[in-house]
Amino acid sequence: MVGDQPAAIQPRYTQPPARVVSDDEIEAIHVASLEVLKRTGIDILHADARERLAAAGARVDGDRVRFDPEMVMEHLATIPSSFTLHGTAPHRDLVIGDGHIVFSSVASAPNYVTLDGARRAGDRDGYRDFLRLGQMLNAVHMFNGFPVEPVDLHPSIRHLETAWDAYTLSDKPFHIYSLGRDRNLDGLEMARIARGVDHDTFEAEPSLCSIINASSPLRYDDPMLEGIIRMSERNQVIIITPFTLAGAMAPITLAGALVQQNAEALAGLVLTQVVRPGSPAVYGGFTSNVDMRSGSPAFGTPEYAKAAIAGGQLARRYDIPYRSSNVSTSNVVDAQAGYESAWALWGAITGGANMVMHAAGWMEGGLHASYEKMVIDADLLNMVSKFLEPLVVDESTLAVDAIDRVGPAGHFFGDEHTQSRYTSEFLSPMVSDWRNWESWQLAGSPDARTRANALARELIAAHAEPGLDDAIRAELREFVDRRVAEGGVATDF
Amino acid sequence: MVGDQPAAIQPRYTQPPARVVSDDEIEAIHVASLEVLKRTGIDILHADARERLAAAGARVDGDRVRFDPEMVMEHLATIPSSFTLHGTAPHRDLVIGDGHIVFSSVASAPNYVTLDGARRAGDRDGYRDFLRLGQMLNAVHMFNGFPVEPVDLHPSIRHLETAWDAYTLSDKPFHIYSLGRDRNLDGLEMARIARGVDHDTFEAEPSLCSIINASSPLRYDDPMLEGIIRMSERNQVIIITPFTLAGAMAPITLAGALVQQNAEALAGLVLTQVVRPGSPAVYGGFTSNVDMRSGSPAFGTPEYAKAAIAGGQLARRYDIPYRSSNVSTSNVVDAQAGYESAWALWGAITGGANMVMHAAGWMEGGLHASYEKMVIDADLLNMVSKFLEPLVVDESTLAVDAIDRVGPAGHFFGDEHTQSRYTSEFLSPMVSDWRNWESWQLAGSPDARTRANALARELIAAHAEPGLDDAIRAELREFVDRRVAEGGVATDF
Numbered sequence: 001m002v003g004d005q006p007a008a009i010q011p012r013y014t015q016p017p018a019r020v021v022s023d024d025e026i027e028a029i030h031v032a033s034l035e036v037l038k039r040t041g042i043d044i045l046h047a048d049a050r051e052r053l054a055a056a057g058a059r060v061d062g063d064r065v066r067f068d069p070e071m072v073m074e075h076l077a078t079i080p081s082s083f084t085l086h087g088t089a090p091h092r093d094l095v096i097g098d099g100h101i102v103f104s105s106v107a108s109a110p111n112y113v114t115l116d117g118a119r120r121a122g123d124r125d126g127y128r129d130f131l132r133l134g135q136m137l138n139a140v141h142m143f144n145g146f147p148v149e150p151v152d153l154h155p156s157i158r159h160l161e162t163a164w165d166a167y168t169l170s171d172k173p174f175h176i177y178s179l180g181r182d183r184n185l186d187g188l189e190m191a192r193i194a195r196g197v198d199h200d201t202f203e204a205e206p207s208l209c210s211i212i213n214a215s216s217p218l219r220y221d222d223p224m225l226e227g228i229i230r231m232s233e234r235n236q237v238i239i240i241t242p243f244t245l246a247g248a249m250a251p252i253t254l255a256g257a258l259v260q261q262n263a264e265a266l267a268g269l270v271l272t273q274v275v276r277p278g279s280p281a282v283y284g285g286f287t288s289n290v291d292m293r294s295g296s297p298a299f300g301t302p303e304y305a306k307a308a309i310a311g312g313q314l315a316r317r318y319d320i321p322y323r324s325s326n327v328s329t330s331n332v333v334d335a336q337a338g339y340e341s342a343w344a345l346w347g348a349i350t351g352g353a354n355m356v357m358h359a360a361g362w363m364e365g366g367l368h369a370s371y372e373k374m375v376i377d378a379d380l381l382n383m384v385s386k387f388l389e390p391l392v393v394d395e396s397t398l399a400v401d402a403i404d405r406v407g408p409a410g411h412f413f414g415d416e417h418t419q420s421r422y423t424s425e426f427l428s429p430m431v432s433d434w435r436n437w438e439s440w441q442l443a444g445s446p447d448a449r450t451r452a453n454a455l456a457r458e459l460i461a462a463h464a465e466p467g468l469d470d471a472i473r474a475e476l477r478e479f480v481d482r483r484v485a486e487g488g489v490a491t492d493f
Numbered sequence: 494m495v496g497d498q499p500a501a502i503q504p505r506y507t508q509p510p511a512r513v514v515s516d517d518e519i520e521a522i523h524v525a526s527l528e529v530l531k532r533t534g535i536d537i538l539h540a541d542a543r544e545r546l547a548a549a550g551a552r553v554d555g556d557r558v559r560f561d562p563e564m565v566m567e568h569l570a571t572i573p574s575s576f577t578l579h580g581t582a583p584h585r586d587l588v589i590g591d592g593h594i595v596f597s598s599v600a601s602a603p604n605y606v607t608l609d610g611a612r613r614a615g616d617r618d619g620y621r622d623f624l625r626l627g628q629m630l631n632a633v634h635m636f637n638g639f640p641v642e643p644v645d646l647h648p649s650i651r652h653l654e655t656a657w658d659a660y661t662l663s664d665k666p667f668h669i670y671s672l673g674r675d676r677n678l679d680g681l682e683m684a685r686i687a688r689g690v691d692h693d694t695f696e697a698e699p700s701l702c703s704i705i706n707a708s709s710p711l712r713y714d715d716p717m718l719e720g721i722i723r724m725s726e727r728n729q730v731i732i733i734t735p736f737t738l739a740g741a742m743a744p745i746t747l748a749g750a751l752v753q754q755n756a757e758a759l760a761g762l763v764l765t766q767v768v769r770p771g772s773p774a775v776y777g778g779f780t781s782n783v784d785m786r787s788g789s790p791a792f793g794t795p796e797y798a799k800a801a802i803a804g805g806q807l808a809r810r811y812d813i814p815y816r817s818s819n820v821s822t823s824n825v826v827d828a829q830a831g832y833e834s835a836w837a838l839w840g841a842i843t844g845g846a847n848m849v850m851h852a853a854g855w856m857e858g859g860l861h862a863s864y865e866k867m868v869i870d871a872d873l874l875n876m877v878s879k880f881l882e883p884l885v886v887d888e889s890t891l892a893v894d895a896i897d898r899v900g901p902a903g904h905f906f907g908d909e910h911t912q913s914r915y916t917s918e919f920l921s922p923m924v925s926d927w928r929n930w931e932s933w934q935l936a937g938s939p940d941a942r943t944r945a946n947a948l949a950r951e952l953i954a955a956h957a958e959p960g961l962d963d964a965i966r967a968e969l970r971e972f973v974d975r976r977v978a979e980g981g982v983a984t985d986f
Contacts, residue, residue, distance in 0.1 A: 015512055018843065032891040043901035080672040103864065119930070149538045163803045218901040248904065252911045252918050254884050256892025291927045292915045295906070302880035303919055310884060329925065331933045334940035335869055336925050338831025346839045350511065364930060376828055383836065387795035389805060391747050393518035398525040399749025408536035408711040411741065420743045422785045425745050426796055432822065432829050436786045437612070437857060440824045447827035
C-alpha cells in the first residue's frame with residue numbers, strides 16, 4: 001500500500017496564479033487596510049509588544065496601537081520571500097515560498113471520529129494515530145498543530161508529551177501553540193533537541209512553526225503576541241492568520257473582509273520584523289462567510305475560494321509566502337465533504353498558496369478530525385501535485401508519428417509510445433474507485449469513505465517510528481521528564 | 494424550495510482564463526495537429542461529405558481525407574465566435590460564447606438510479622423525470638441529449654416521442670442525436686414547430702444542438718457526418734467533440750492526445766463551414782485518461798482538468814466557443830463523486846468553457862444518470878455562478894468606516910453595513926448542510942445524498958408544464974402522430 005503512493009515531493013507552480021480582482025483593486029484593498037491601521041488601529045494586549053512597536057514608530061494609546069503606512073511597509077520589506085523549514089530528518093526539509101507548496105495535516109480539532117465511527121473528544125490515542133497516519137502519507141508534509149487536541153493530557157504538560165509523540169512518531173516538521181511564554185520556550189528547546197543542533201544552528205535554520213491568530217476584529221491577545229516575540233527572536237516561523245468570517249467578525253462584503261484580514265495580518269507581520277528583522281513569517285488568509293440564516297460559519301464555499309485567491313494576490317503584493325487551507329463544513333465524509341474540500345483546494349492552488357494548512361483530515365468546520373478524510377484528502381493532494389506537473393510539449397510528447405502509425409480506427413495500447421510510458425504517465429489514486437459497476441458490486445459496493453477507512457487502518461498498522469537518534473531521543477525524554485517533574489507550566493492563564 | 498434557488502442566469506467570466514501551457518506550446522500543438530490532418534488525414538465515412546470537402550480543396554483518397562493547413566484555417570475563420578441559442582420560451586435564450594457559460598444536463602446515460610436506489614436501464618418514466626428535474630433547476634440551462642436513454646421506446650419512434658416530452662415538459666433548448674438523415678430532419682422540424690417560427694426565422698435563429706463525436710482515432714462515421722450536413726445547412730448548432738482517452742484511443746501523453754483531439758475537432762469544424770459558412774459550431778474537448786492497470790476510463794482526474802484547460806486555450810486560438818464537461822467516475826454519490834465533479838468543473842471554468850455539458854447528474858463515467866447527483870451538481874453550478882460574480886471593490890464594499898465603527902472586539906452582525914446586505918451577499922446552497930453536529934444529529938444525520946434525494950422528490954413533484962402554446966402543442970402532436978403512423982424511421986442502420 002505505502003509503496004503505491006506517489007513519492008513525497010513538494011509540488012511547484014509552473015503557471016502564474018489566478019486573480020479575482022485587478023492589480024488596481026488589490027492596491028485599493030492595500031490602501032484601505034493601511035488606512036485602518038492608521039485611523040482605527042489594533043488592540044495589542046501585551047505590554048512588551050506595545051513597547052517594541054512604539055520604539056519602532058507606532059503610536060500607542062492605551063491598548064490601541066496605530067501604524068503609519070511608511071512604518072508598515074518598511075518592516076514588511078525585511079520578511080524573506082522564501083526560506084527552508086527543517087524537519088528532524090534532512091529529507092523532510094521544506095521550502096516555504098518561491099513557488100513551492102507545503103501541505104500540512106489537519107490541526108486543532110477538538111474532536112475526532114474513530115475508525116469505528118464514533119465521534120469523541122480528542123485524546124492521546126487519537127492524536128498519536130493521526131501522527132502515525134500523517135507520517136505514513138507522503139502527501140502530508142508537516143504537522144501545523146495537533147491533528148486533534150489530546151484533552152486527556154493535563155494542560156500543564158500537554159505541550160511536552162505531545163511534542164514527544166510528534167518527534168518520536170514522525171520526522172516531519174512540527175508546530176507549537178503559542179499559549180504562554182513557558183510553553184513557547186519548552187517547545188523551542190524540544191525542537192532544537194529533536195533536530196540535534198546547537199542554539200546557533202537552530203536560529204540559523206528555522207525548524208518550528210507557530211500559527212498566530214488575530215482575535216478579529218482588530219485585536220491580538222497576550223499569548224499570541226508573546227508567541228510572536230518568543231518565536232521570531234529565535235528566527236522561527238510565524239504564520240499570521242486572521243480568521244475573518246465575513247458578516248460576523250469582519251465586514252459582510254468580501255472586499256471589506258479582505259481589508260480587515262490584511263490590516264490584521266500586516267500588524268502581526270510587522271511585529272515579527274520589529275522583534276527580529278529578516279525572521280521568517282507567512283501571510284495567512286482565512287476569510288470565509290457565515291450562513292446568514294443561522295450565523296454558522298461555512299467553508300469550501302464560492303466566497304471562500306474567491307477570498308483565498310484574493311489573499312494570494314495580497315501576499316504577493318508584499319512578496320511574502322502565502323498560507324491558505326483545505327476546509328469543509330460537512331459533518332460526514334460525503335459528497336459535500338468532497339466538493340467543499342476540492343473547492344477550497346482549488347481556491348488555494350489557483351491562488352498560488354505556498355502553505356496549505358488543514359490539507360488532510362479537516363471536517364465539520366474544524367470541529368472534528370477524520371482518518372478517512374485524511375486519506376481521501378491525501379488523494380486530492382496527490383491530484384494537485386499531478387495537476388501541477390508541467391504538461392510537456394515536445395516532439396516526443398506531441399506524438400505525431402505515433403498518431404500516424406496507429407491511424408484511423410487503431411488503438412494506442414499496443415504502440416511503443418504508450419508502452420514506454422504506461423506505468424508513470426497518470427496518477428494512480430489510492431481511494432478513487434474506477435472499477436466498473438459489476439466489479440464494484442462484487443467487491444461489496446464500497447463508497448469512498450469505506451475504502452478510506454480500510455486504507456487508514458492499513459497505514460496506521462504499517463507505521464514504524466522513523467528512528468530518532470538514540471542520544472537525541474534520550475535527551476528529549478530527559479527534558480520532558482524533568483519538565484513534567486517540575487509540574488510543567490502554570491495553567492492559570 | 495424552488496424559490497430558494499438562485500435565479501436562472503448565465504454566469505460570465507470577468508477574469509482571464511487559466512493556462513497550463515504557454516502560447517508557444519499551444520502553437521506547437523496547433524501546428525502538430527495540422528501536420529496530422531495533412532499527412533495522416535481523417536477517415537470520412539460519408540460520400541457526400543467527402544465530395545463536399547474535396548470541392549473545398551481537401552485531398553480524398555478512398556475514405557481518407559487529407560487537409561492542407563490553409564484550407565483548414567480559411568474555414569475555421571468563418572465560425573462565429575458567439576451566437577444565441579433559442580429556447581421555446583424567449584427567456585430561455587442562451588448566449589454561446591462571448592465569455593458566457595451554459596450548463597447542460599447529463600446526457601446519453603444508458604442507465605439511471607431511481608429515487609429508491611435501484612440502478613436500471615433507461616426508460617421513458619425516468620427520462621421524463623429527469624426532464625422535469627432539469628426544468629425545475631435554475632442552474633440547468635438546457636438539455637444536450639437525453640438525460641437517460643429511454644430504451645422502452647422503439648428506436649424507430651424514440652426520437653419523436655422524446656422530443657415531444659422535451660418540448661412539453663421543458664422550455665429550455667434541446668438537442669437531437671445525429672443517427673441518420675430522417676431523425677435529423679424530424680428533429681429539425683419539431684424544433685421549428687416547437688419554437689412557433691417559419692423556416693426562414695428558424696434558420697436565422699439557431700434553436701437546436703447536435704453533438705458530433707469523432708470515432709477516435711481519426712474517423713468520422715456516416716451518421717455523424719450526415720448530422721453535420723443536415724444541421725449546418727439549416728444553421729443549427731454543431732458541437733464537435735472528439736472523445737480522446739489518452740492511452741487508449743489517443744496517445745498516452747496529454748500533448749499527443751490534445752494534438753489528436755485538435756486534428757479531429759478541426760476536421761469536423763471545417764465540414765460545418767464547408768456546408769454553410771458562418772453556421773454556428775462549438776469546439777468540444779473531452780480528453781481524459783484511462784486507468785493503465787485496467788484500461789478503464791477515468792474522469793475528474795488531474796489529467797482531465799489539465800486537458801480541459803488546454804482545450805480552452807486551443808478553442809480560443811481559433812476564437813470558437815468551447816465545450817467541456819462535468820464528469821465523475823464514481824459509482825455512487827459519495828465523496829469521490831463530489832471531488833471528481835468539482836475537479837472537472839474547475840478545469841472547465843478556469844479553462845474558460847462556454848458550454849459545460851453533463852453539468853448535472855453524470856455518474857459512473859457516463860453509464861448512469863442520478864437524480865441526487867443532478868441536485869448536488871446544481872449546487873455546484875450555483876457555486877460556480879457565485880464564484881464568477883465580480884468581487885466588487887469600491888468605497889462602500891471596502892468598508893473602512895464600518896471597520897472603524899465596529900472596532901476591536903466588536904461584532905458586525907448588527908452593523909448597518911451588514912444589515913443592508915445580509916440576504917443577498919452569500920450563496921445559500923440547496924444541499925450543503927452547515928448545521929452544527931447536534932442539530933444535524935437531531936435531523937437524523939442525513940448525508941448529502943440523502944438530502945439531495947428529498948430535494949429531487951420535491952422538485953419533481955412541484956414540476957408544472959411550462960405551457961406550450963395550444964396551437965403549437967397541437968401541431969407538434971399532429972407531427973409526431975403522423976410520423977409514428979408512418980412507422981417512424983428505418984432502424985436498419
